[in-house]
Amino acid sequence: MLIKKDKSIIQSYFEDQSGLTGGSAESVYIPENEKEISDLLKEASSKKTPITVSGAGTGVTGGRIPFGGIVLSLERFNNITDITATSAVAQAGVTVKDLKTKVKEKGLMYCPDPTEQNSFIGGNVSTNASGSRGFKYGPTRNHIKRLKVVLSTGDILNIERGQHFADSSGNLEITSNLKIKLPKYILPNIKNAAGYYNRPGMDLIDLFIGQDGTLGIITEVEVILKPMVEKIFSGIAFFPKEELSWNFVTEAKKDVPGLLSLEYFDKNALELLKGDYPQIPDFAKAAIFFEQDISGLNEDTTLDDWAKLLENYNAPQDKAWFATSNKDQEGFREFRYHLPEKVNEIVRRNKLPKAGTDIAVPENGIREMLVFYKEKLEASKIPHLIFGHIGENHMHSNFLPQTQAEQNMSRKIYIELVEKALSLGGTVSAEHGIGKLKHIFLEKMLGKSGMQEMAALKKSIDPACILGIGNIFPKELL
């Protein structure tokens, strides 16, 4: 096992994309196999040394940032060991990009495809990440067949989906001598990455998906693969009014077969992108990026159908961008990816953590939520923009504060946004997780008792309380 102690070298492990500062740790351990991890965890448990797991550090909630103890990095777990027609086995440190490329060579695809291609598959499982095609394929959780997990007790679990379920009294067996009782809090039945997964009769594997490095170290992931979609049609449509783009989405969701993505950009998001994409039309106050699986459909008819739909909502067809070739489609996906990258660039420059929501609401609440976002953000006068997964009623509204006063104000408004979303039956995090920055929002969602139940659950699986301290709930609850 490689151990790094040089402060100037390990400093980079104390950061992610959240802008959270002040992280520190004694050393970074870089193991090569599960035995090394198991031994390290047993020793750390006996000494109560906190361990923060590090993936690629692309997280946006401070999850991998340590505040004391040691860092355990999975960067050497970077092999793809097996690919069949229906699944691939990847070690936790394999990047999304490498996994996608390797399976593509065999005509296969890994459907969740989170936007940040440099993130590790282990990090994706730990945060239950989603991608722009979440509209069709759902989050990482839906595509995980098996996990290898090392517990802080040193036990190495091989958890296969469909093998271990909670019984009707809510008991769930983790190992032959460890059984837990499921918590009582109820999670909304929508896209959600907030809090430990908890459903009656749940599969054991789901507890370790979205656990934010707090229950065990994921070392190996068997993902489900699908044959590559044969033919995709994609486009970016520009609208003269935001409301028109919202109406367009409602109709597209009802009427368009095979939709893969529906992604939103508000006028401020388009303004930000204009520097690099001057071809964005000046009249545009909103845009929708869409992708449709058109295998077996006629391209010309598809274009006609989209043209009619665009016309219904005053989105000029001659100003819309369409793509049928792989190269152009990749260009559109880069356009989408470029936006969170630009946002993170500004956050780094301003040296103040952004207040970026990851809220999702049920279908019947999205319109009210969008109107509320707009009102609150515009009234604040703080630089802001709204974009995201409108097809799944899941938006990222981002305040980009430039001063401490603006940051304080944006945190306050964020709470109002959270309260509104919760009143509509929503969630405070649909894909990024809670990490160290969103405890208070999760408490609003699950109550103090829900937070305490999660802490108790963690303690029963990680009795020395060493893993991912400060993630999901405050360490004081332990």
Ligand SMILES: Cc1cc2nc3c(=O)[nH]c(=O)nc-3n(C[C@H](O)[C@H](O)[C@H](O)COP(=O)(O)OP(=O)(O)OC[C@H]3O[C@@H](n4cnc5c(N)ncnc54)[C@H](O)[C@@H]3O)c2cc1C
């Ligand atoms: C430009 C940009 C775009 C993004 N787009 C998306 C998006 O579309 N969808 C989305 O969901 N997220 C997105 N993200 C956020 C981020 O990419 C995801 O949260 C990703 O899953 C984090 O993976 P990582 O390997 O970087 O994890 P890290 O940031 O290193 O860690 C994240 C958390 O997982 C834990 N962890 C990491 N590896 C393991 C492991 N092997 N075992 C146990 N715990 C572990 C860490 O301790 C930490 O708590 C984006 C980020 C950026 C910068």
